[in-house]
Structure formats: structure tokens, C-alpha cells
Amino acid sequence: MERVKVEAVTYAYRTKYQTIQALTEVSCTFEAAKMYAVVGESGSGKSTLLSLLAGLDLPAEGDILVEGESLRKMNRDHYRRDVVSVVYQAFHLFPLLTALENVSYPMELKGMGKKQARERARQLIAQVGLGDKICRQFPRMMSGGEQQRVAIARALASEGKILLADEPTGNLDTENEQNIVDILKKAAHDRGYTVIVITHNPEVAKEADCVYRMRDGRLEREERGA
Amino acid sequence: MMILCKSLLRMRRTPVRTVLFFLLVAMAAALLSTGGGLWKMCRDNMIYFESLFQTIATVEQKPVRIVKEQAWDWEKEKYTTYNSKEYGETIPLSVLDFEGADYISGPETRAWYAAYVPDYLVLDRNAGVSNAMVVEVSPVEDGIPAGPLKVEIKNMLYSYYPYNSPTFYFCDHDNPSPEMMYADKTYILCLWDGLRHGWRGSDPGPNEFVPWREIWSTQAAADGTQIPHTLSGHYMAEVTPGFYETKEGRQWQALAEELEMGYWKSVPVTATGNTNLIPMFYEGNTFLEQGRGFIPEDYSEGRKVCLVSRRFARRNEMKVGDILHLPLRYANYAESANVGGEGKLTADGEVYQVFEDGYWEICGIYDVVPGARTKGWAYQLDENEIFIPKTSIEHDDGGNIAAAGCMKGYTTSFEIPNGTIDHWKSLWEEQGIDGLEITFYDKGYSVLEDGIKRMKRMALILLVAGAVSAVCILIFFCHMFITKQSTRTAIERSLGLSKGQCTASLLSGILLIVLCGCILGSAAGYYGSETAAGQITQVERFDRQYSAGALYTTEDVEETTYMLVGNWQVGAVTGSLVAVLAAGIALTMIHKSLRKEPLALLSGREE
Numbered sequence: 001m002e003r004v005k006v007e008a009v010t011y012a013y014r015t016k017y018q019t020i021q022a023l024t025e026v027s028c029t030f031e032a033a034k035m036y037a038v039v040g041e042s043g044s045g046k047s048t049l050l051s052l053l054a055g056l057d058l059p060a061e062g063d064i065l066v067e068g069e070s071l072r073k074m075n076r077d078h079y080r081r082d083v084v085s086v087v088y089q090a091f092h093l094f095p096l097l098t099a100l101e102n103v104s105y106p107m108e109l110k111g112m113g114k115k116q117a118r119e120r121a122r123q124l125i126a127q128v129g130l131g132d133k134i135c136r137q138f139p140r141m142m143s144g145g146e147q148q149r150v151a152i153a154r155a156l157a158s159e160g161k162i163l164l165a166d167e168p169t170g171n172l173d174t175e176n177e178q179n180i181v182d183i184l185k186k187a188a189h190d191r192g193y194t195v196i197v198i199t200h201n202p203e204v205a206k207e208a209d210c211v212y213r214m215r216d217g218r219l220e221r222e223e224r225g226a
Numbered sequence: 227m228m229i230l231c232k233s234l235l236r237m238r239r240t241p242v243r244t245v246l247f248f249l250l251v252a253m254a255a256a257l258l259s260t261g262g263g264l265w266k267m268c269r270d271n272m273i274y275f276e277s278l279f280q281t282i283a284t285v286e287q288k289p290v291r292i293v294k295e296q297a298w299d300w301e302k303e304k305y306t307t308y309n310s311k312e313y314g315e316t317i318p319l320s321v322l323d324f325e326g327a328d329y330i331s332g333p334e335t336r337a338w339y340a341a342y343v344p345d346y347l348v349l350d351r352n353a354g355v356s357n358a359m360v361v362e363v364s365p366v367e368d369g370i371p372a373g374p375l376k377v378e379i380k381n382m383l384y385s386y387y388p389y390n391s392p393t394f395y396f397c398d399h400d401n402p403s404p405e406m407m408y409a410d411k412t413y414i415l416c417l418w419d420g421l422r423h424g425w426r427g428s429d430p431g432p433n434e435f436v437p438w439r440e441i442w443s444t445q446a447a448a449d450g451t452q453i454p455h456t457l458s459g460h461y462m463a464e465v466t467p468g469f470y471e472t473k474e475g476r477q478w479q480a481l482a483e484e485l486e487m488g489y490w491k492s493v494p495v496t497a498t499g500n501t502n503l504i505p506m507f508y509e510g511n512t513f514l515e516q517g518r519g520f521i522p523e524d525y526s527e528g529r530k531v532c533l534v535s536r537r538f539a540r541r542n543e544m545k546v547g548d549i550l551h552l553p554l555r556y557a558n559y560a561e562s563a564n565v566g567g568e569g570k571l572t573a574d575g576e577v578y579q580v581f582e583d584g585y586w587e588i589c590g591i592y593d594v595v596p597g598a599r600t601k602g603w604a605y606q607l608d609e610n611e612i613f614i615p616k617t618s619i620e621h622d623d624g625g626n627i628a629a630a631g632c633m634k635g636y637t638t639s640f641e642i643p644n645g646t647i648d649h650w651k652s653l654w655e656e657q658g659i660d661g662l663e664i665t666f667y668d669k670g671y672s673v674l675e676d677g678i679k680r681m682k683r684m685a686l687i688l689l690v691a692g693a694v695s696a697v698c699i700l701i702f703f704c705h706m707f708i709t710k711q712s713t714r715t716a717i718e719r720s721l722g723l724s725k726g727q728c729t730a731s732l733l734s735g736i737l738l739i740v741l742c743g744c745i746l747g748s749a750a751g752y753y754g755s756e757t758a759a760g761q762i763t764q765v766e767r768f769d770r771q772y773s774a775g776a777l778y779t780t781e782d783v784e785e786t787t788y789m790l791v792g793n794w795q796v797g798a799v800t801g802s803l804v805a806v807l808a809a810g811i812a813l814t815m816i817h818k819s820l821r822k823e824p825l826a827l828l829s830g831r832e833e
Contacts, residue, residue, distance in 0.1 A: 054720060056824050081722020088828050092717050096236040106721050108228050158721070166828075 003161060003194045004030040004053065006219075009062035011048055022048035024217040025062065032161065035188040035195040037205035039222075040214030046198045049214065050166050053196065054086050055079040066162070081110060085155035089167035091147040093139040099125060099150045100135040106158040124153040128183050145176030152183050156191070163187055165197040169204055181207045229727055233735035244739060247703045251743030251804065252750070254696035258800040259751020261688025266796050267755060268682040272675070276644055280502050281668040283650075284639045285322065285333065287632035288663050290314035298402035300372050305402075316450060316632045317661050322640065326653045331500035332640030334616070335633055337623065338494040338563035340570075341552040341612070342487055342580065347541045348610055349490060358418040358438055358489075359385040360482035362465050363396065365407045371398040374434050380412050380465075383482035386489060398462075399436040412465040414478050416440070416485075416569070437461040439485070439569040441477045448624030450559070450631075455573035477575035484577050487555075488568030493538065493610040495552055496563055497619055499525055501533070503639040504613075505605050508667060511598035512607070517546035517590030520615060524589070528617035532586040536593040538610045546588050552612070554582040557623040560631035562604035563611050570628035578628060582621045586614055605636045635665065644671045696804050700740075700811045708732050708815040715816075716824035729816050733809070740808040747804075748797035755796070 011023040022045040030036055040046050051057050052064060055076040064071045066083060085106075093102045103121035108114060125135060128149040139147050148168060155163055165184060169177035181204055188195040188209070197204060205211050211222040237244040289311035296305040322333040361384075363377035374395035382389065396417065398404035407413060417435035440461040445453045458474055469475040501507045501520055515536050524531050532550060539545070556570060556578040572578055594607060642650050647666050654664070708715075711732070718728050 051823065056720065077722055077724040079722075080720060086720050086828075090828070092713065092828050094236075094714060094717065096239045097232075101235075105232070109721060109723065154721075 001032045002029050003032045003067055004196075005065040005068075006030075006049075006053075007063045007065065009049075009052065009059040009064060011045075011052060011057075011059050011061075013048070021217055023052075023059070023219075026217070026219045027062075028212055028219055028221070030162075030194045030196060032194050033188055033192045034209040035185050035197065035207070037197045037199055037208035037211045038214055038219075039199060039202070039205050039211060042200075044214040045217040046214045047166060049219070050086070050164050050196070050198050053162070054084055054164055081106070081158065083160045084162040084164060085158045085160050087148070087151050087155050087163065087165040087168050089170035091139070091144070091151045091171075093147055093151055093154070095139050098136050098138055099130070099142070099146075099153075102139070102150055103153045103157050106154060110158070121153070121157060124156055125150065127156070128153045129179065143176075144171050145173070145179060148172060148176070148180055149183065152180065152187070156187060161192070161194060163193045163195045165195065165199075167199055167201075168197060169199070169201060177201070177204065229723075229731045230734040230738075233731050234738065237735045237739065243703075243706065247699070247707075248739050248743045250699045250703075251696070251740050251808075252747035254692050254699055255744040255747025255801050255804050256750040256754070257688050257692030257747075258696060258804060259692075259748040259797040260754040261685045261690075261692050261751075262796040262800045263751055263755025264681060264685035265689060268678050268685060271678055275671065275674060275678075279644050279669050279671040279674075280330075280508065280641055281644045281647060281666065281671060282503055282508055282639050282641045283647075283664050283666045284505065284635035285633045286635040286638070286663045286665075287313055287317050288661050290661075297400050300397060300399050313632045314661075316630075317659070318450070319633065319638065321657070321659050321662070324653065324657050327650065328643060328646065330641040330643060332503055333638065334499050334503060334640065335559055335638045336496055336498050336504070336616075337557040337559045337627075337637075338496045338608075338611070339554040339557050339582075339619075339623070340488065340492045340578070340628070341495045341554050342492055343550075343552065344487075344491040345551070346493070346538075348493055348538075357386045357389065358416075358485070359383075359389060359435070360414070360416050360478065360485060361385070361389075362412050362414050364412050365396075365409045366393065367409050368406065370406050371396050371404050373397055375407065377407075383414075383479070384486050395434045397434050397436055399434075401437075413462055414465050414469075415462050416481060439481060439567075441474065441481060441571070441575065443571045443573045443575065444560070444629045445571075445573040446559070446627045446630035448622070448627065450627075452630075453573040455575070457571065457573075457575050473575070477571065480571055480575055480577050481569055484571060485568050487577065488570075492555075492568075493552075493612055494563035494608050495532075495554060495612045495614055497614050497616040499616045500641060501613060503641060505601065505636065505639070505667075506594070506598070506607050509598075511595045512592050513595060515591045515593045517588065519590055519592075520613075524615045525617055528615060528620075530584060530586045530618045531589040531615065533590045533592050533613040534588050535607070535609060535611060536591055538612070539588070539591045544588060544591075546591060548588045550586045550588060550612070552584060552586055552614075553580040554584075554619070554623075554626075555580050556626040556628035558629045559627060559637065560629035560634075562606075562634075562636045563608040564606045565604050578626055581623060581626045582619055584618075584620065586612075586618065601635065604634070633662070635663075644668060645675050647672065692800070696807060697811075700804075700808050704736065704808070704811045704815050707736055708812060708819055712819045712822060713827055715819050716822070716827040719820075719824040720828065725820050728820060729813070732816050732819075733812050736812050737805065737809060740805050744801035744804050748801035751800065752794050752797040 006026055006028045009023055009026045012019055012021045026049065038046050038049065052059055055071055058072060066074070066079070071079065094105065097105065100118060100121050103124055104117035107117035107120055112120070122132065122135060130146060130149055134142065134146060134150070142150065163184070168184065169180050172180060184195050184197060185207060187193045197208060199205055213220050213222050291312050292309050293312055294307055295310045296307050299306050319333055319335050359382060361379055362381035364380055366376045366378055369375045374397050376393055377396045378393050379389070396415065415437065416439040418438040419435050438461070441458045443455045443457050445455070447453055457477060463474060463478065470479060498504060506512050519533065520531065523529065534544065534550070570578065647668065715728050715732065718731060723731065
């Protein structure tokens with residue numbers, strides 16, 4: 001089932017010194033219950049594509065359709081809260097909130113009661129393979145792998161349909177890398193998420209159901225085994 | 227609510243930073259509140275003192291030289307030397323009217339007017355004052371009045387008191403070469419019982435009368451210059467048949483008539499543009515016993531109202547609201563009403579006629595503080611002295627000026643704004659006019675003003691310190707809580723918080739701490755300024771002992787206390803200002819923070 005359709009998207013942004021043509025007529029589709037990898041060199045436009053898919057900005061030209069509805073017409077605050085979740089390379093947990101509070105935050109934001117949100121957060125933390133002990137810990141007390149798992153749990157907490165991951169294993173060792181990839185795959189295959197992973201890592205890309213390569217702002221689908 | 231709770235939760239988890247922020251905000255608010263409170267208090271006090279204090283100056287022409295004069299004394303049989311002041315040319319009042327002189331009242335040279343009031347009781351007949359008379363006498367036997375010379379009364383033209391004895395002793399006491407008086411001749415004299423010979427010793431000697439008034443005129447024109455006259459200047463004349471048909475004879479009759487009108491049947495009426503210009507009022511040596519003093523409208527509208535002395539009012543059973551008939555005959559610009567004598571004749575040797583015949587309503591009855599210290603006899607008030615607004619006199623007194631002279635401290639004064647003495651003096655020095663002695667009185671306002679100005683400066687320093695520290699503290703902590711938290715904002719944005727929710731999330735905690743700090747700081751500031759107010763109140767009450775009339779009006783004392791109470795509104799205002807400033811700084815920083823693209827921050831892409 002086609003969940004996200006990117007139609008001839010072009011996007012440029014200005015830095016202090018120049019205008020960067022980040023995306024040029026990018027078109028692609030992302031289906032439900034699949035994990036995608038978007039690979040490419042630094043500065044090729046991967047993060048910009050992620051930003052547009054996350055609804056943090058709009059394309060200059062072209063459009064992004066989510067289940068047939070244009071992002072331009074959607075309330076993008078609601079879109080980010082209800083449809084899409086993002087996991088970052090640097091985890092970006094709230095440093096002053098515990099793991100439990102970090103995970104329950106999106107649910108409380110959506111209006112869920114505190115107690116119920118905490119209960120659900122515990123379940124999600126367990127689902128990403130962390131024990132109950134981690135719940136009361138602050139991010140600075142956790143390892144990188146633990147932080148990323150909590151970040152994924154927080155992403156899953158919003159119960160959206162699209163999970164974007166920007167170099168989710170960039171700061172992790174091999175063991176943790178595999179764990180994270182497994183969790184992401186599970187989210188796609190078991191929970192029906194459309195998981196889009198931006199990565200440099202070919203090992204991670206290899207785990208994806210489909211790989212797109214970004215080159216100079218243009219996107220190409222890579223055939224398996226290529 | 228959830229956003230507020232999360233915001234507070236984060237602050238609770240950085241207790242050192244949060245507590246420090248709270249305390250520093252409280253300190254800044256306290257500084258602002260104290261400074262603001264003191265500043266407002268100083269300003270209120272200055273306004274209050276302005277209404278309480280007046281700065282006046284008395285003006286007196288300086289003598290150009292002191293000359294030694296001699297007077298013969300037949301008792302001591304030698305000359306007595308005394309000093310006499312020579313004033314030279316009279317300096318006009320107009321010299322005080324110069325560019326930049328900012329007068330509240332005056333400058334004025336006050337006149338007192340002789341009001342002929344035969345229907346009122348002016349003096350107590352039992353007061354026991356000296357006697358005086360205009361009398362025709364003949365010596366019992368020929369003799370030179372170089373000592374008591376017994377004379378027989380031929381005709382009494384005027385006497386203060388009925389004089390029942392047919393004879394008395396006359397001595398031309400101050401005349402070193404008196405002429406022979408003949409028993410077969412009649413002389414007219416103006417005398418008073420000077421009790422000169424032997425009055426100091428155990429033997430009082432005979433009841434001696436000495437010369438008093440002569441046939442003379444000091445009438446002046448409207449510009450103050452003397453009107454030339456041809457009056458004899460004699461205090462004794464020989465009465466011959468047809469004497470009263472002559473010019474001099476009529477003048478002797480006029481003198482008798484004038485004395486008769488003056489002593490028992492006249493009261494002095496002083497016209498002023500401001501009673502505070504009169505030293506006895508200014509120094510607080512008078513107070514209102516009933517009614518009210520003059521109000522600005524009395525002066526500006528020329529209302530016919532008057533202040534009468536308690537003794538005069540009691541003697542005539544008068545009360546506030548009664549109407550006084552005051553026919554004014556002549557003006558005296560030279561002498562104090564308490565000193566200026568009777569017997570003023572016009573330049574033609576006639577009695578002054580009424581130039582203003584009006585009715586004045588008693589608006590207040592004043593009295594003099596018992597034992598009040600004054601600068602001198604001339605500064606004291608006559609016991610019958612009546613005060614009226616200068617503007618209530620409708621007719622020009624220019625043709626009825628019985629005496630004019632140079633400016634004296636008790637006749638000439640002006641009022642300037644408080645605290646401007648030095649400014650006035652510097653302007654006056656620029657005029658280059660010498661010959662006037664100007665004495666300022668401000669009841670200690672300058673000292674008080676200096677103190678308040680010092681406190682105001684301190685208040686200003688506190689205000690500035692408070693404002694600067696508030697700005698620095700708020701900028702620093704807003705930077706810590708907002709700009710340094712831009713990643714948090716980006717995460718919240720990526721989690722779906724709208725910009726408004728992000729703003730609320732960042733602002734709520736900061737504002738709550740700022741509000742708490744402001745309340746604590748403002749309360750501390752209020753307490754601080756209240757303590758200072760208590761100290762000032764004591765100083766002020768002490769100073770009021772010397773203020774005009776204040777001793778007798780309890781309302782003023784209560785008002786003093788009320789005015790100096792610290793002001794909680796200032797704390798509220800300064801606290802609110804800090805809160806508004808905090809909101810402003812925070813919103814600016816939040817706005818700047820929200821302009822950054824969240825993913826750029828979170829993924830590390832630099833734009």
C-alpha cells in the first residue's frame with residue numbers, strides 16, 4: 001500500500017555564503033510495513049529529504065502526498081504529532097526528563113492521561129528491549145544504545161504511520177547497531193510503519209526492503225544486489 | 227497545563243540554576259522597588275514640602291553712612307551723642323524686577339492705611355499709655371523752659387486723656403537754647419508726658435511734658451518722592467488774637483484734629499499680596515484663631531475680606547462673617563504700623579480725607595503667639611492691625627501717601643520658589659546694584675532639600691542598579707533557559723508542538739519564577755522604603771516645629787505622617803515592569819530560537 005508519494009520535489013536553501021540546491025525533481029514512493037534506506041554521500045540531500053518528509057518544511061516545487069493527501073494542505077503540527085516520528089543520530093532525548101517521561105511525553109501531548117501514558121511508555125520501553133530499571137534514568141546515565149532505544153520507543157509512542165530515522169546507528173557500536181536495525185525492521189514489518197532510514201552504513205542499508213541512493217540532489221532506486 | 231508542568235519539572239531538576247535565577251530576580255526587583263519607592267517618596271515629599279515651606283526675602287536699603295548726631299538733654303545738662311543712619315537716594319522697588327527673577331509673590335512694599343473707625347473701640351481706655359496733648363498754655367511766671375517750667379492751661383485742643391489739673395510743667399528738653407516764655411503770652415504746643423526730669427531716680431520730680439509733634443508734613447507723591455511744603459516745622463507758636471484765622475493757626479487746629487482722629491479712632495489696615503510675606507506671619511508668630519486665612523482667589527479677585535486681630539475682635543464683639551466699615555484716609559509706606567505715629571498732615575497742612583470708603587468681611591481672626599520672638603519692634607504687629615488683600619483697594623492712594631521712604635525689612639519682601647535662592651542671588655549680582663540688604667528665609671528648606679536630593683540620588687542609583695541588574699540577569703538566564711535550549715525546542719517541534727506551544731513551554735516556567743521573584747523582591751523593597759520613610763518622618767516632624775502655624779493645626783501634623791508612608795504601588799509597578807521585561811526578553815529569544823529549522827539543529831546540518 002502506497003503511503004508516501006514524493007512527486008518531483010525540488011528544494012533549495014540558503015547558507016550564509018551560497019544557495020544550495022539540495023533536491024532536484026525527486027520522485028519516489030514509500031509503502032506501508034516496509035523499511036527503506038536512503039543512502040548517499042554527505043551533502044547529497046538526504047537530510048533535506050528527511051526534513052521535508054518530517055513536515056518541518058515544504059518543497060519549493062513538487063509535492064509530498066501522505067496517503068493521497070498533500071502535505072501542503074495538512075496541518076503540519078498535527079502531522080508531526082500524529083503521523084510521523086523521527087529518530088536522530090544524536091538521540092535527542094530531553095536531558096532533564098527520565099526515560100519514562102521522555103517516552104510518555106508525546107502521548108501526554110496528545111491528551112492521554114499521565115498514568116495511562118506512563119503505563120504505555122513502560123510497555124514500549126520493554127518492547128525495545130530495555131528493562132524497567134531504565135525508566136527512572138536520565139539520558140546522561142544511559143549508554144548510546146540505550147538512549148537510541150528510548151528514542152525509538154518515544155517515536156513509537158506517537159503511534160504514527162511513518163518512522164523516519166536519521167543515521168540511527170551512527171553513534172553506536174556494531175552490537176547495538178544490529179539491535180536498533182532489528183527494532184526498526186520490527187516496527188515496519190510487525191507494526192505496519194513505513195520506516196525510512198537515512199544512513200551511510202551499507203550494513204544498515206542491506207537490512208532495508210528497498211534502498212534509494214541520493215546523488216547530487218537526485219534520487220535513484222537501487223536494485224537489490226547492485 | 228501539561229506543558230507548564232513539564233516546564234516546571236525541568237526547572238526543578240536544575241535547582242541551583244533555578245534558585246539562583248529566582249534570587250537574582252528577587253534582588254533586582256528589590257533594588258528597583260526600593261529605589262522606585264524612595265524616589266517616589268522623595269518626589270512626594272518635595273511636592274509636600276513645596277506646599278509647606280515658603281522661601282521669602284526681606285529687602286532693606288543699606289545706609290550710605292552712619293553719622294554722629296548730638297541732642298541736648300536738660301536733665302543731664304549736656305549733649306548726648308547718638309548714631310544716625312543716612313540713606314541717600316531712595317532705591318525704587320522696581321530694581322527687583324529684572325529678567326529671570328521668578329517671583330511667586332511680590333516684590334511688594336506694603337503700606338498700612340489709617341482707617342478712621344470712630345464707631346469701633348480701638349483701645350482700652352484703661353490701658354495706661356502716655357498722655358499727649360495739643361494745648362494753649364501760659365507760664366505761671368516768665369521763664370525759660372530749660373527745666374520744668376510751670377504753665378497754666380488756657381485751652382485744651384486735644385488730649386489723649388482728660389487732663390483735670392489747671393497746670394503742668396513744661397520743659398523744652400532737647401532744645402539747648404530755649405527762648406523766654408512770658409506769663410502774659412499764650413503759646414500753643416504739642417506735648418507728651420515724657421517724664422524726663424528725674425523719672426529715672428527715686429525722686430520722680432514734677433509731671434513734666436516735653437515737645438512731641440511739630441507742624442510738618444511728610445506727604446509723598448505716588449512715585450515716593452517728597453512733596454515740597456511750606457509748613458513751619460514749629461512745635462510751639464504764640465497764640466495771638468485771630469491766630470486761628472491764619473494759615474499756621476489752621477494747621478495747629480488740623481494737627482489737633484488729626485491726633486484726635488488718629489489715636490482713639492483709627493486702626494492700621496495693612497494691604498498685602500500674600501500674608502506670608504509679612505515676617506510675623508511667615509515666622510509662625512501668628513496663627514488663626516477663627517475662620518480662614520486668605521486664599522489665592524482673595525488676592526486674584528480682589529475680594530473685600532479681612533483678617534482682624536483677636537484683641538480688636540473681642541473688644542468690639544466681632545466674629546467671622548461680620549462686615550467692617552473701613553474708610554481709609556492715608557497710606558504709610560515708610561513705617562511699621564506698630565511704630566508709625568499719628569499727626570500726619572498733608573503738604574498743605576490739612577487733615578487727610580478718606581480716599582477709599584469700603585466694607586470688608588472678616589474671614590479670619592488671628593492672634594499673636596505669646597512671647598513670639600521677632601527681629602525688632604517695627605516687625606511686630608499693632609494690636610489692632612487689620613489685613614486686607616492689596617487688590618481689594620479700589621481707589622488709587624497716590625494722593626494720600628502720608629509717608630514714603632526707602633525699603634525696610636518690615637515693609638518690603640518677596641517670595642521665590644523653594645530651592646532657588648542661589649539662582650536668584652546670582653541673577654541679582656548680575657544686576658550690579660549695590661545698596662540693598664536682602665535676607666532670605668526658607669525655614670530650613672535648603673537643608674531639607676539637600677537631604678532629599680541626596681536620597682533621591684541614592685534612589686536613582688538603586689533604580690539604575692536594579693534596572694541594569696534586572697536586564698543582565700534576565701538576558702543571561704533567558705539565554706540559559708531558551709537559547710541554550712534550542713535543541714529541546716527543536717525536539718518539541720519535531721514531536722508536533724506548535725510554535726505557540728513551544729513558546730508556552732519555554733515561557734511559563736521562566737515567568738513563574740520571575741513573578742515569584744518579583745513578589746518577594748518588591749515586598750522586600752517596600753519594606754526597605756517603608757523603613758526609610760519612618761526615618762524621614764521623624765526628621766520632618768522635627769522640622770515642622772518651626773513651620774508657619776503648623777503648631778496649631780493638628781491636621782497638618784497628621785498629614786505629615788500620612789505623606790511619608792512608603793508606597794506599595796511602586797513595588798507593584800516595578801515588579802510588573804520586571805515581569806514585562808522578562809516576558810519581552812524571553813519572547814524575543816524564543817522567537818529567534820523558533821526561526822531555526824528544527825531538523826537542521828537536530829541532524830547537525832548547518833544553514
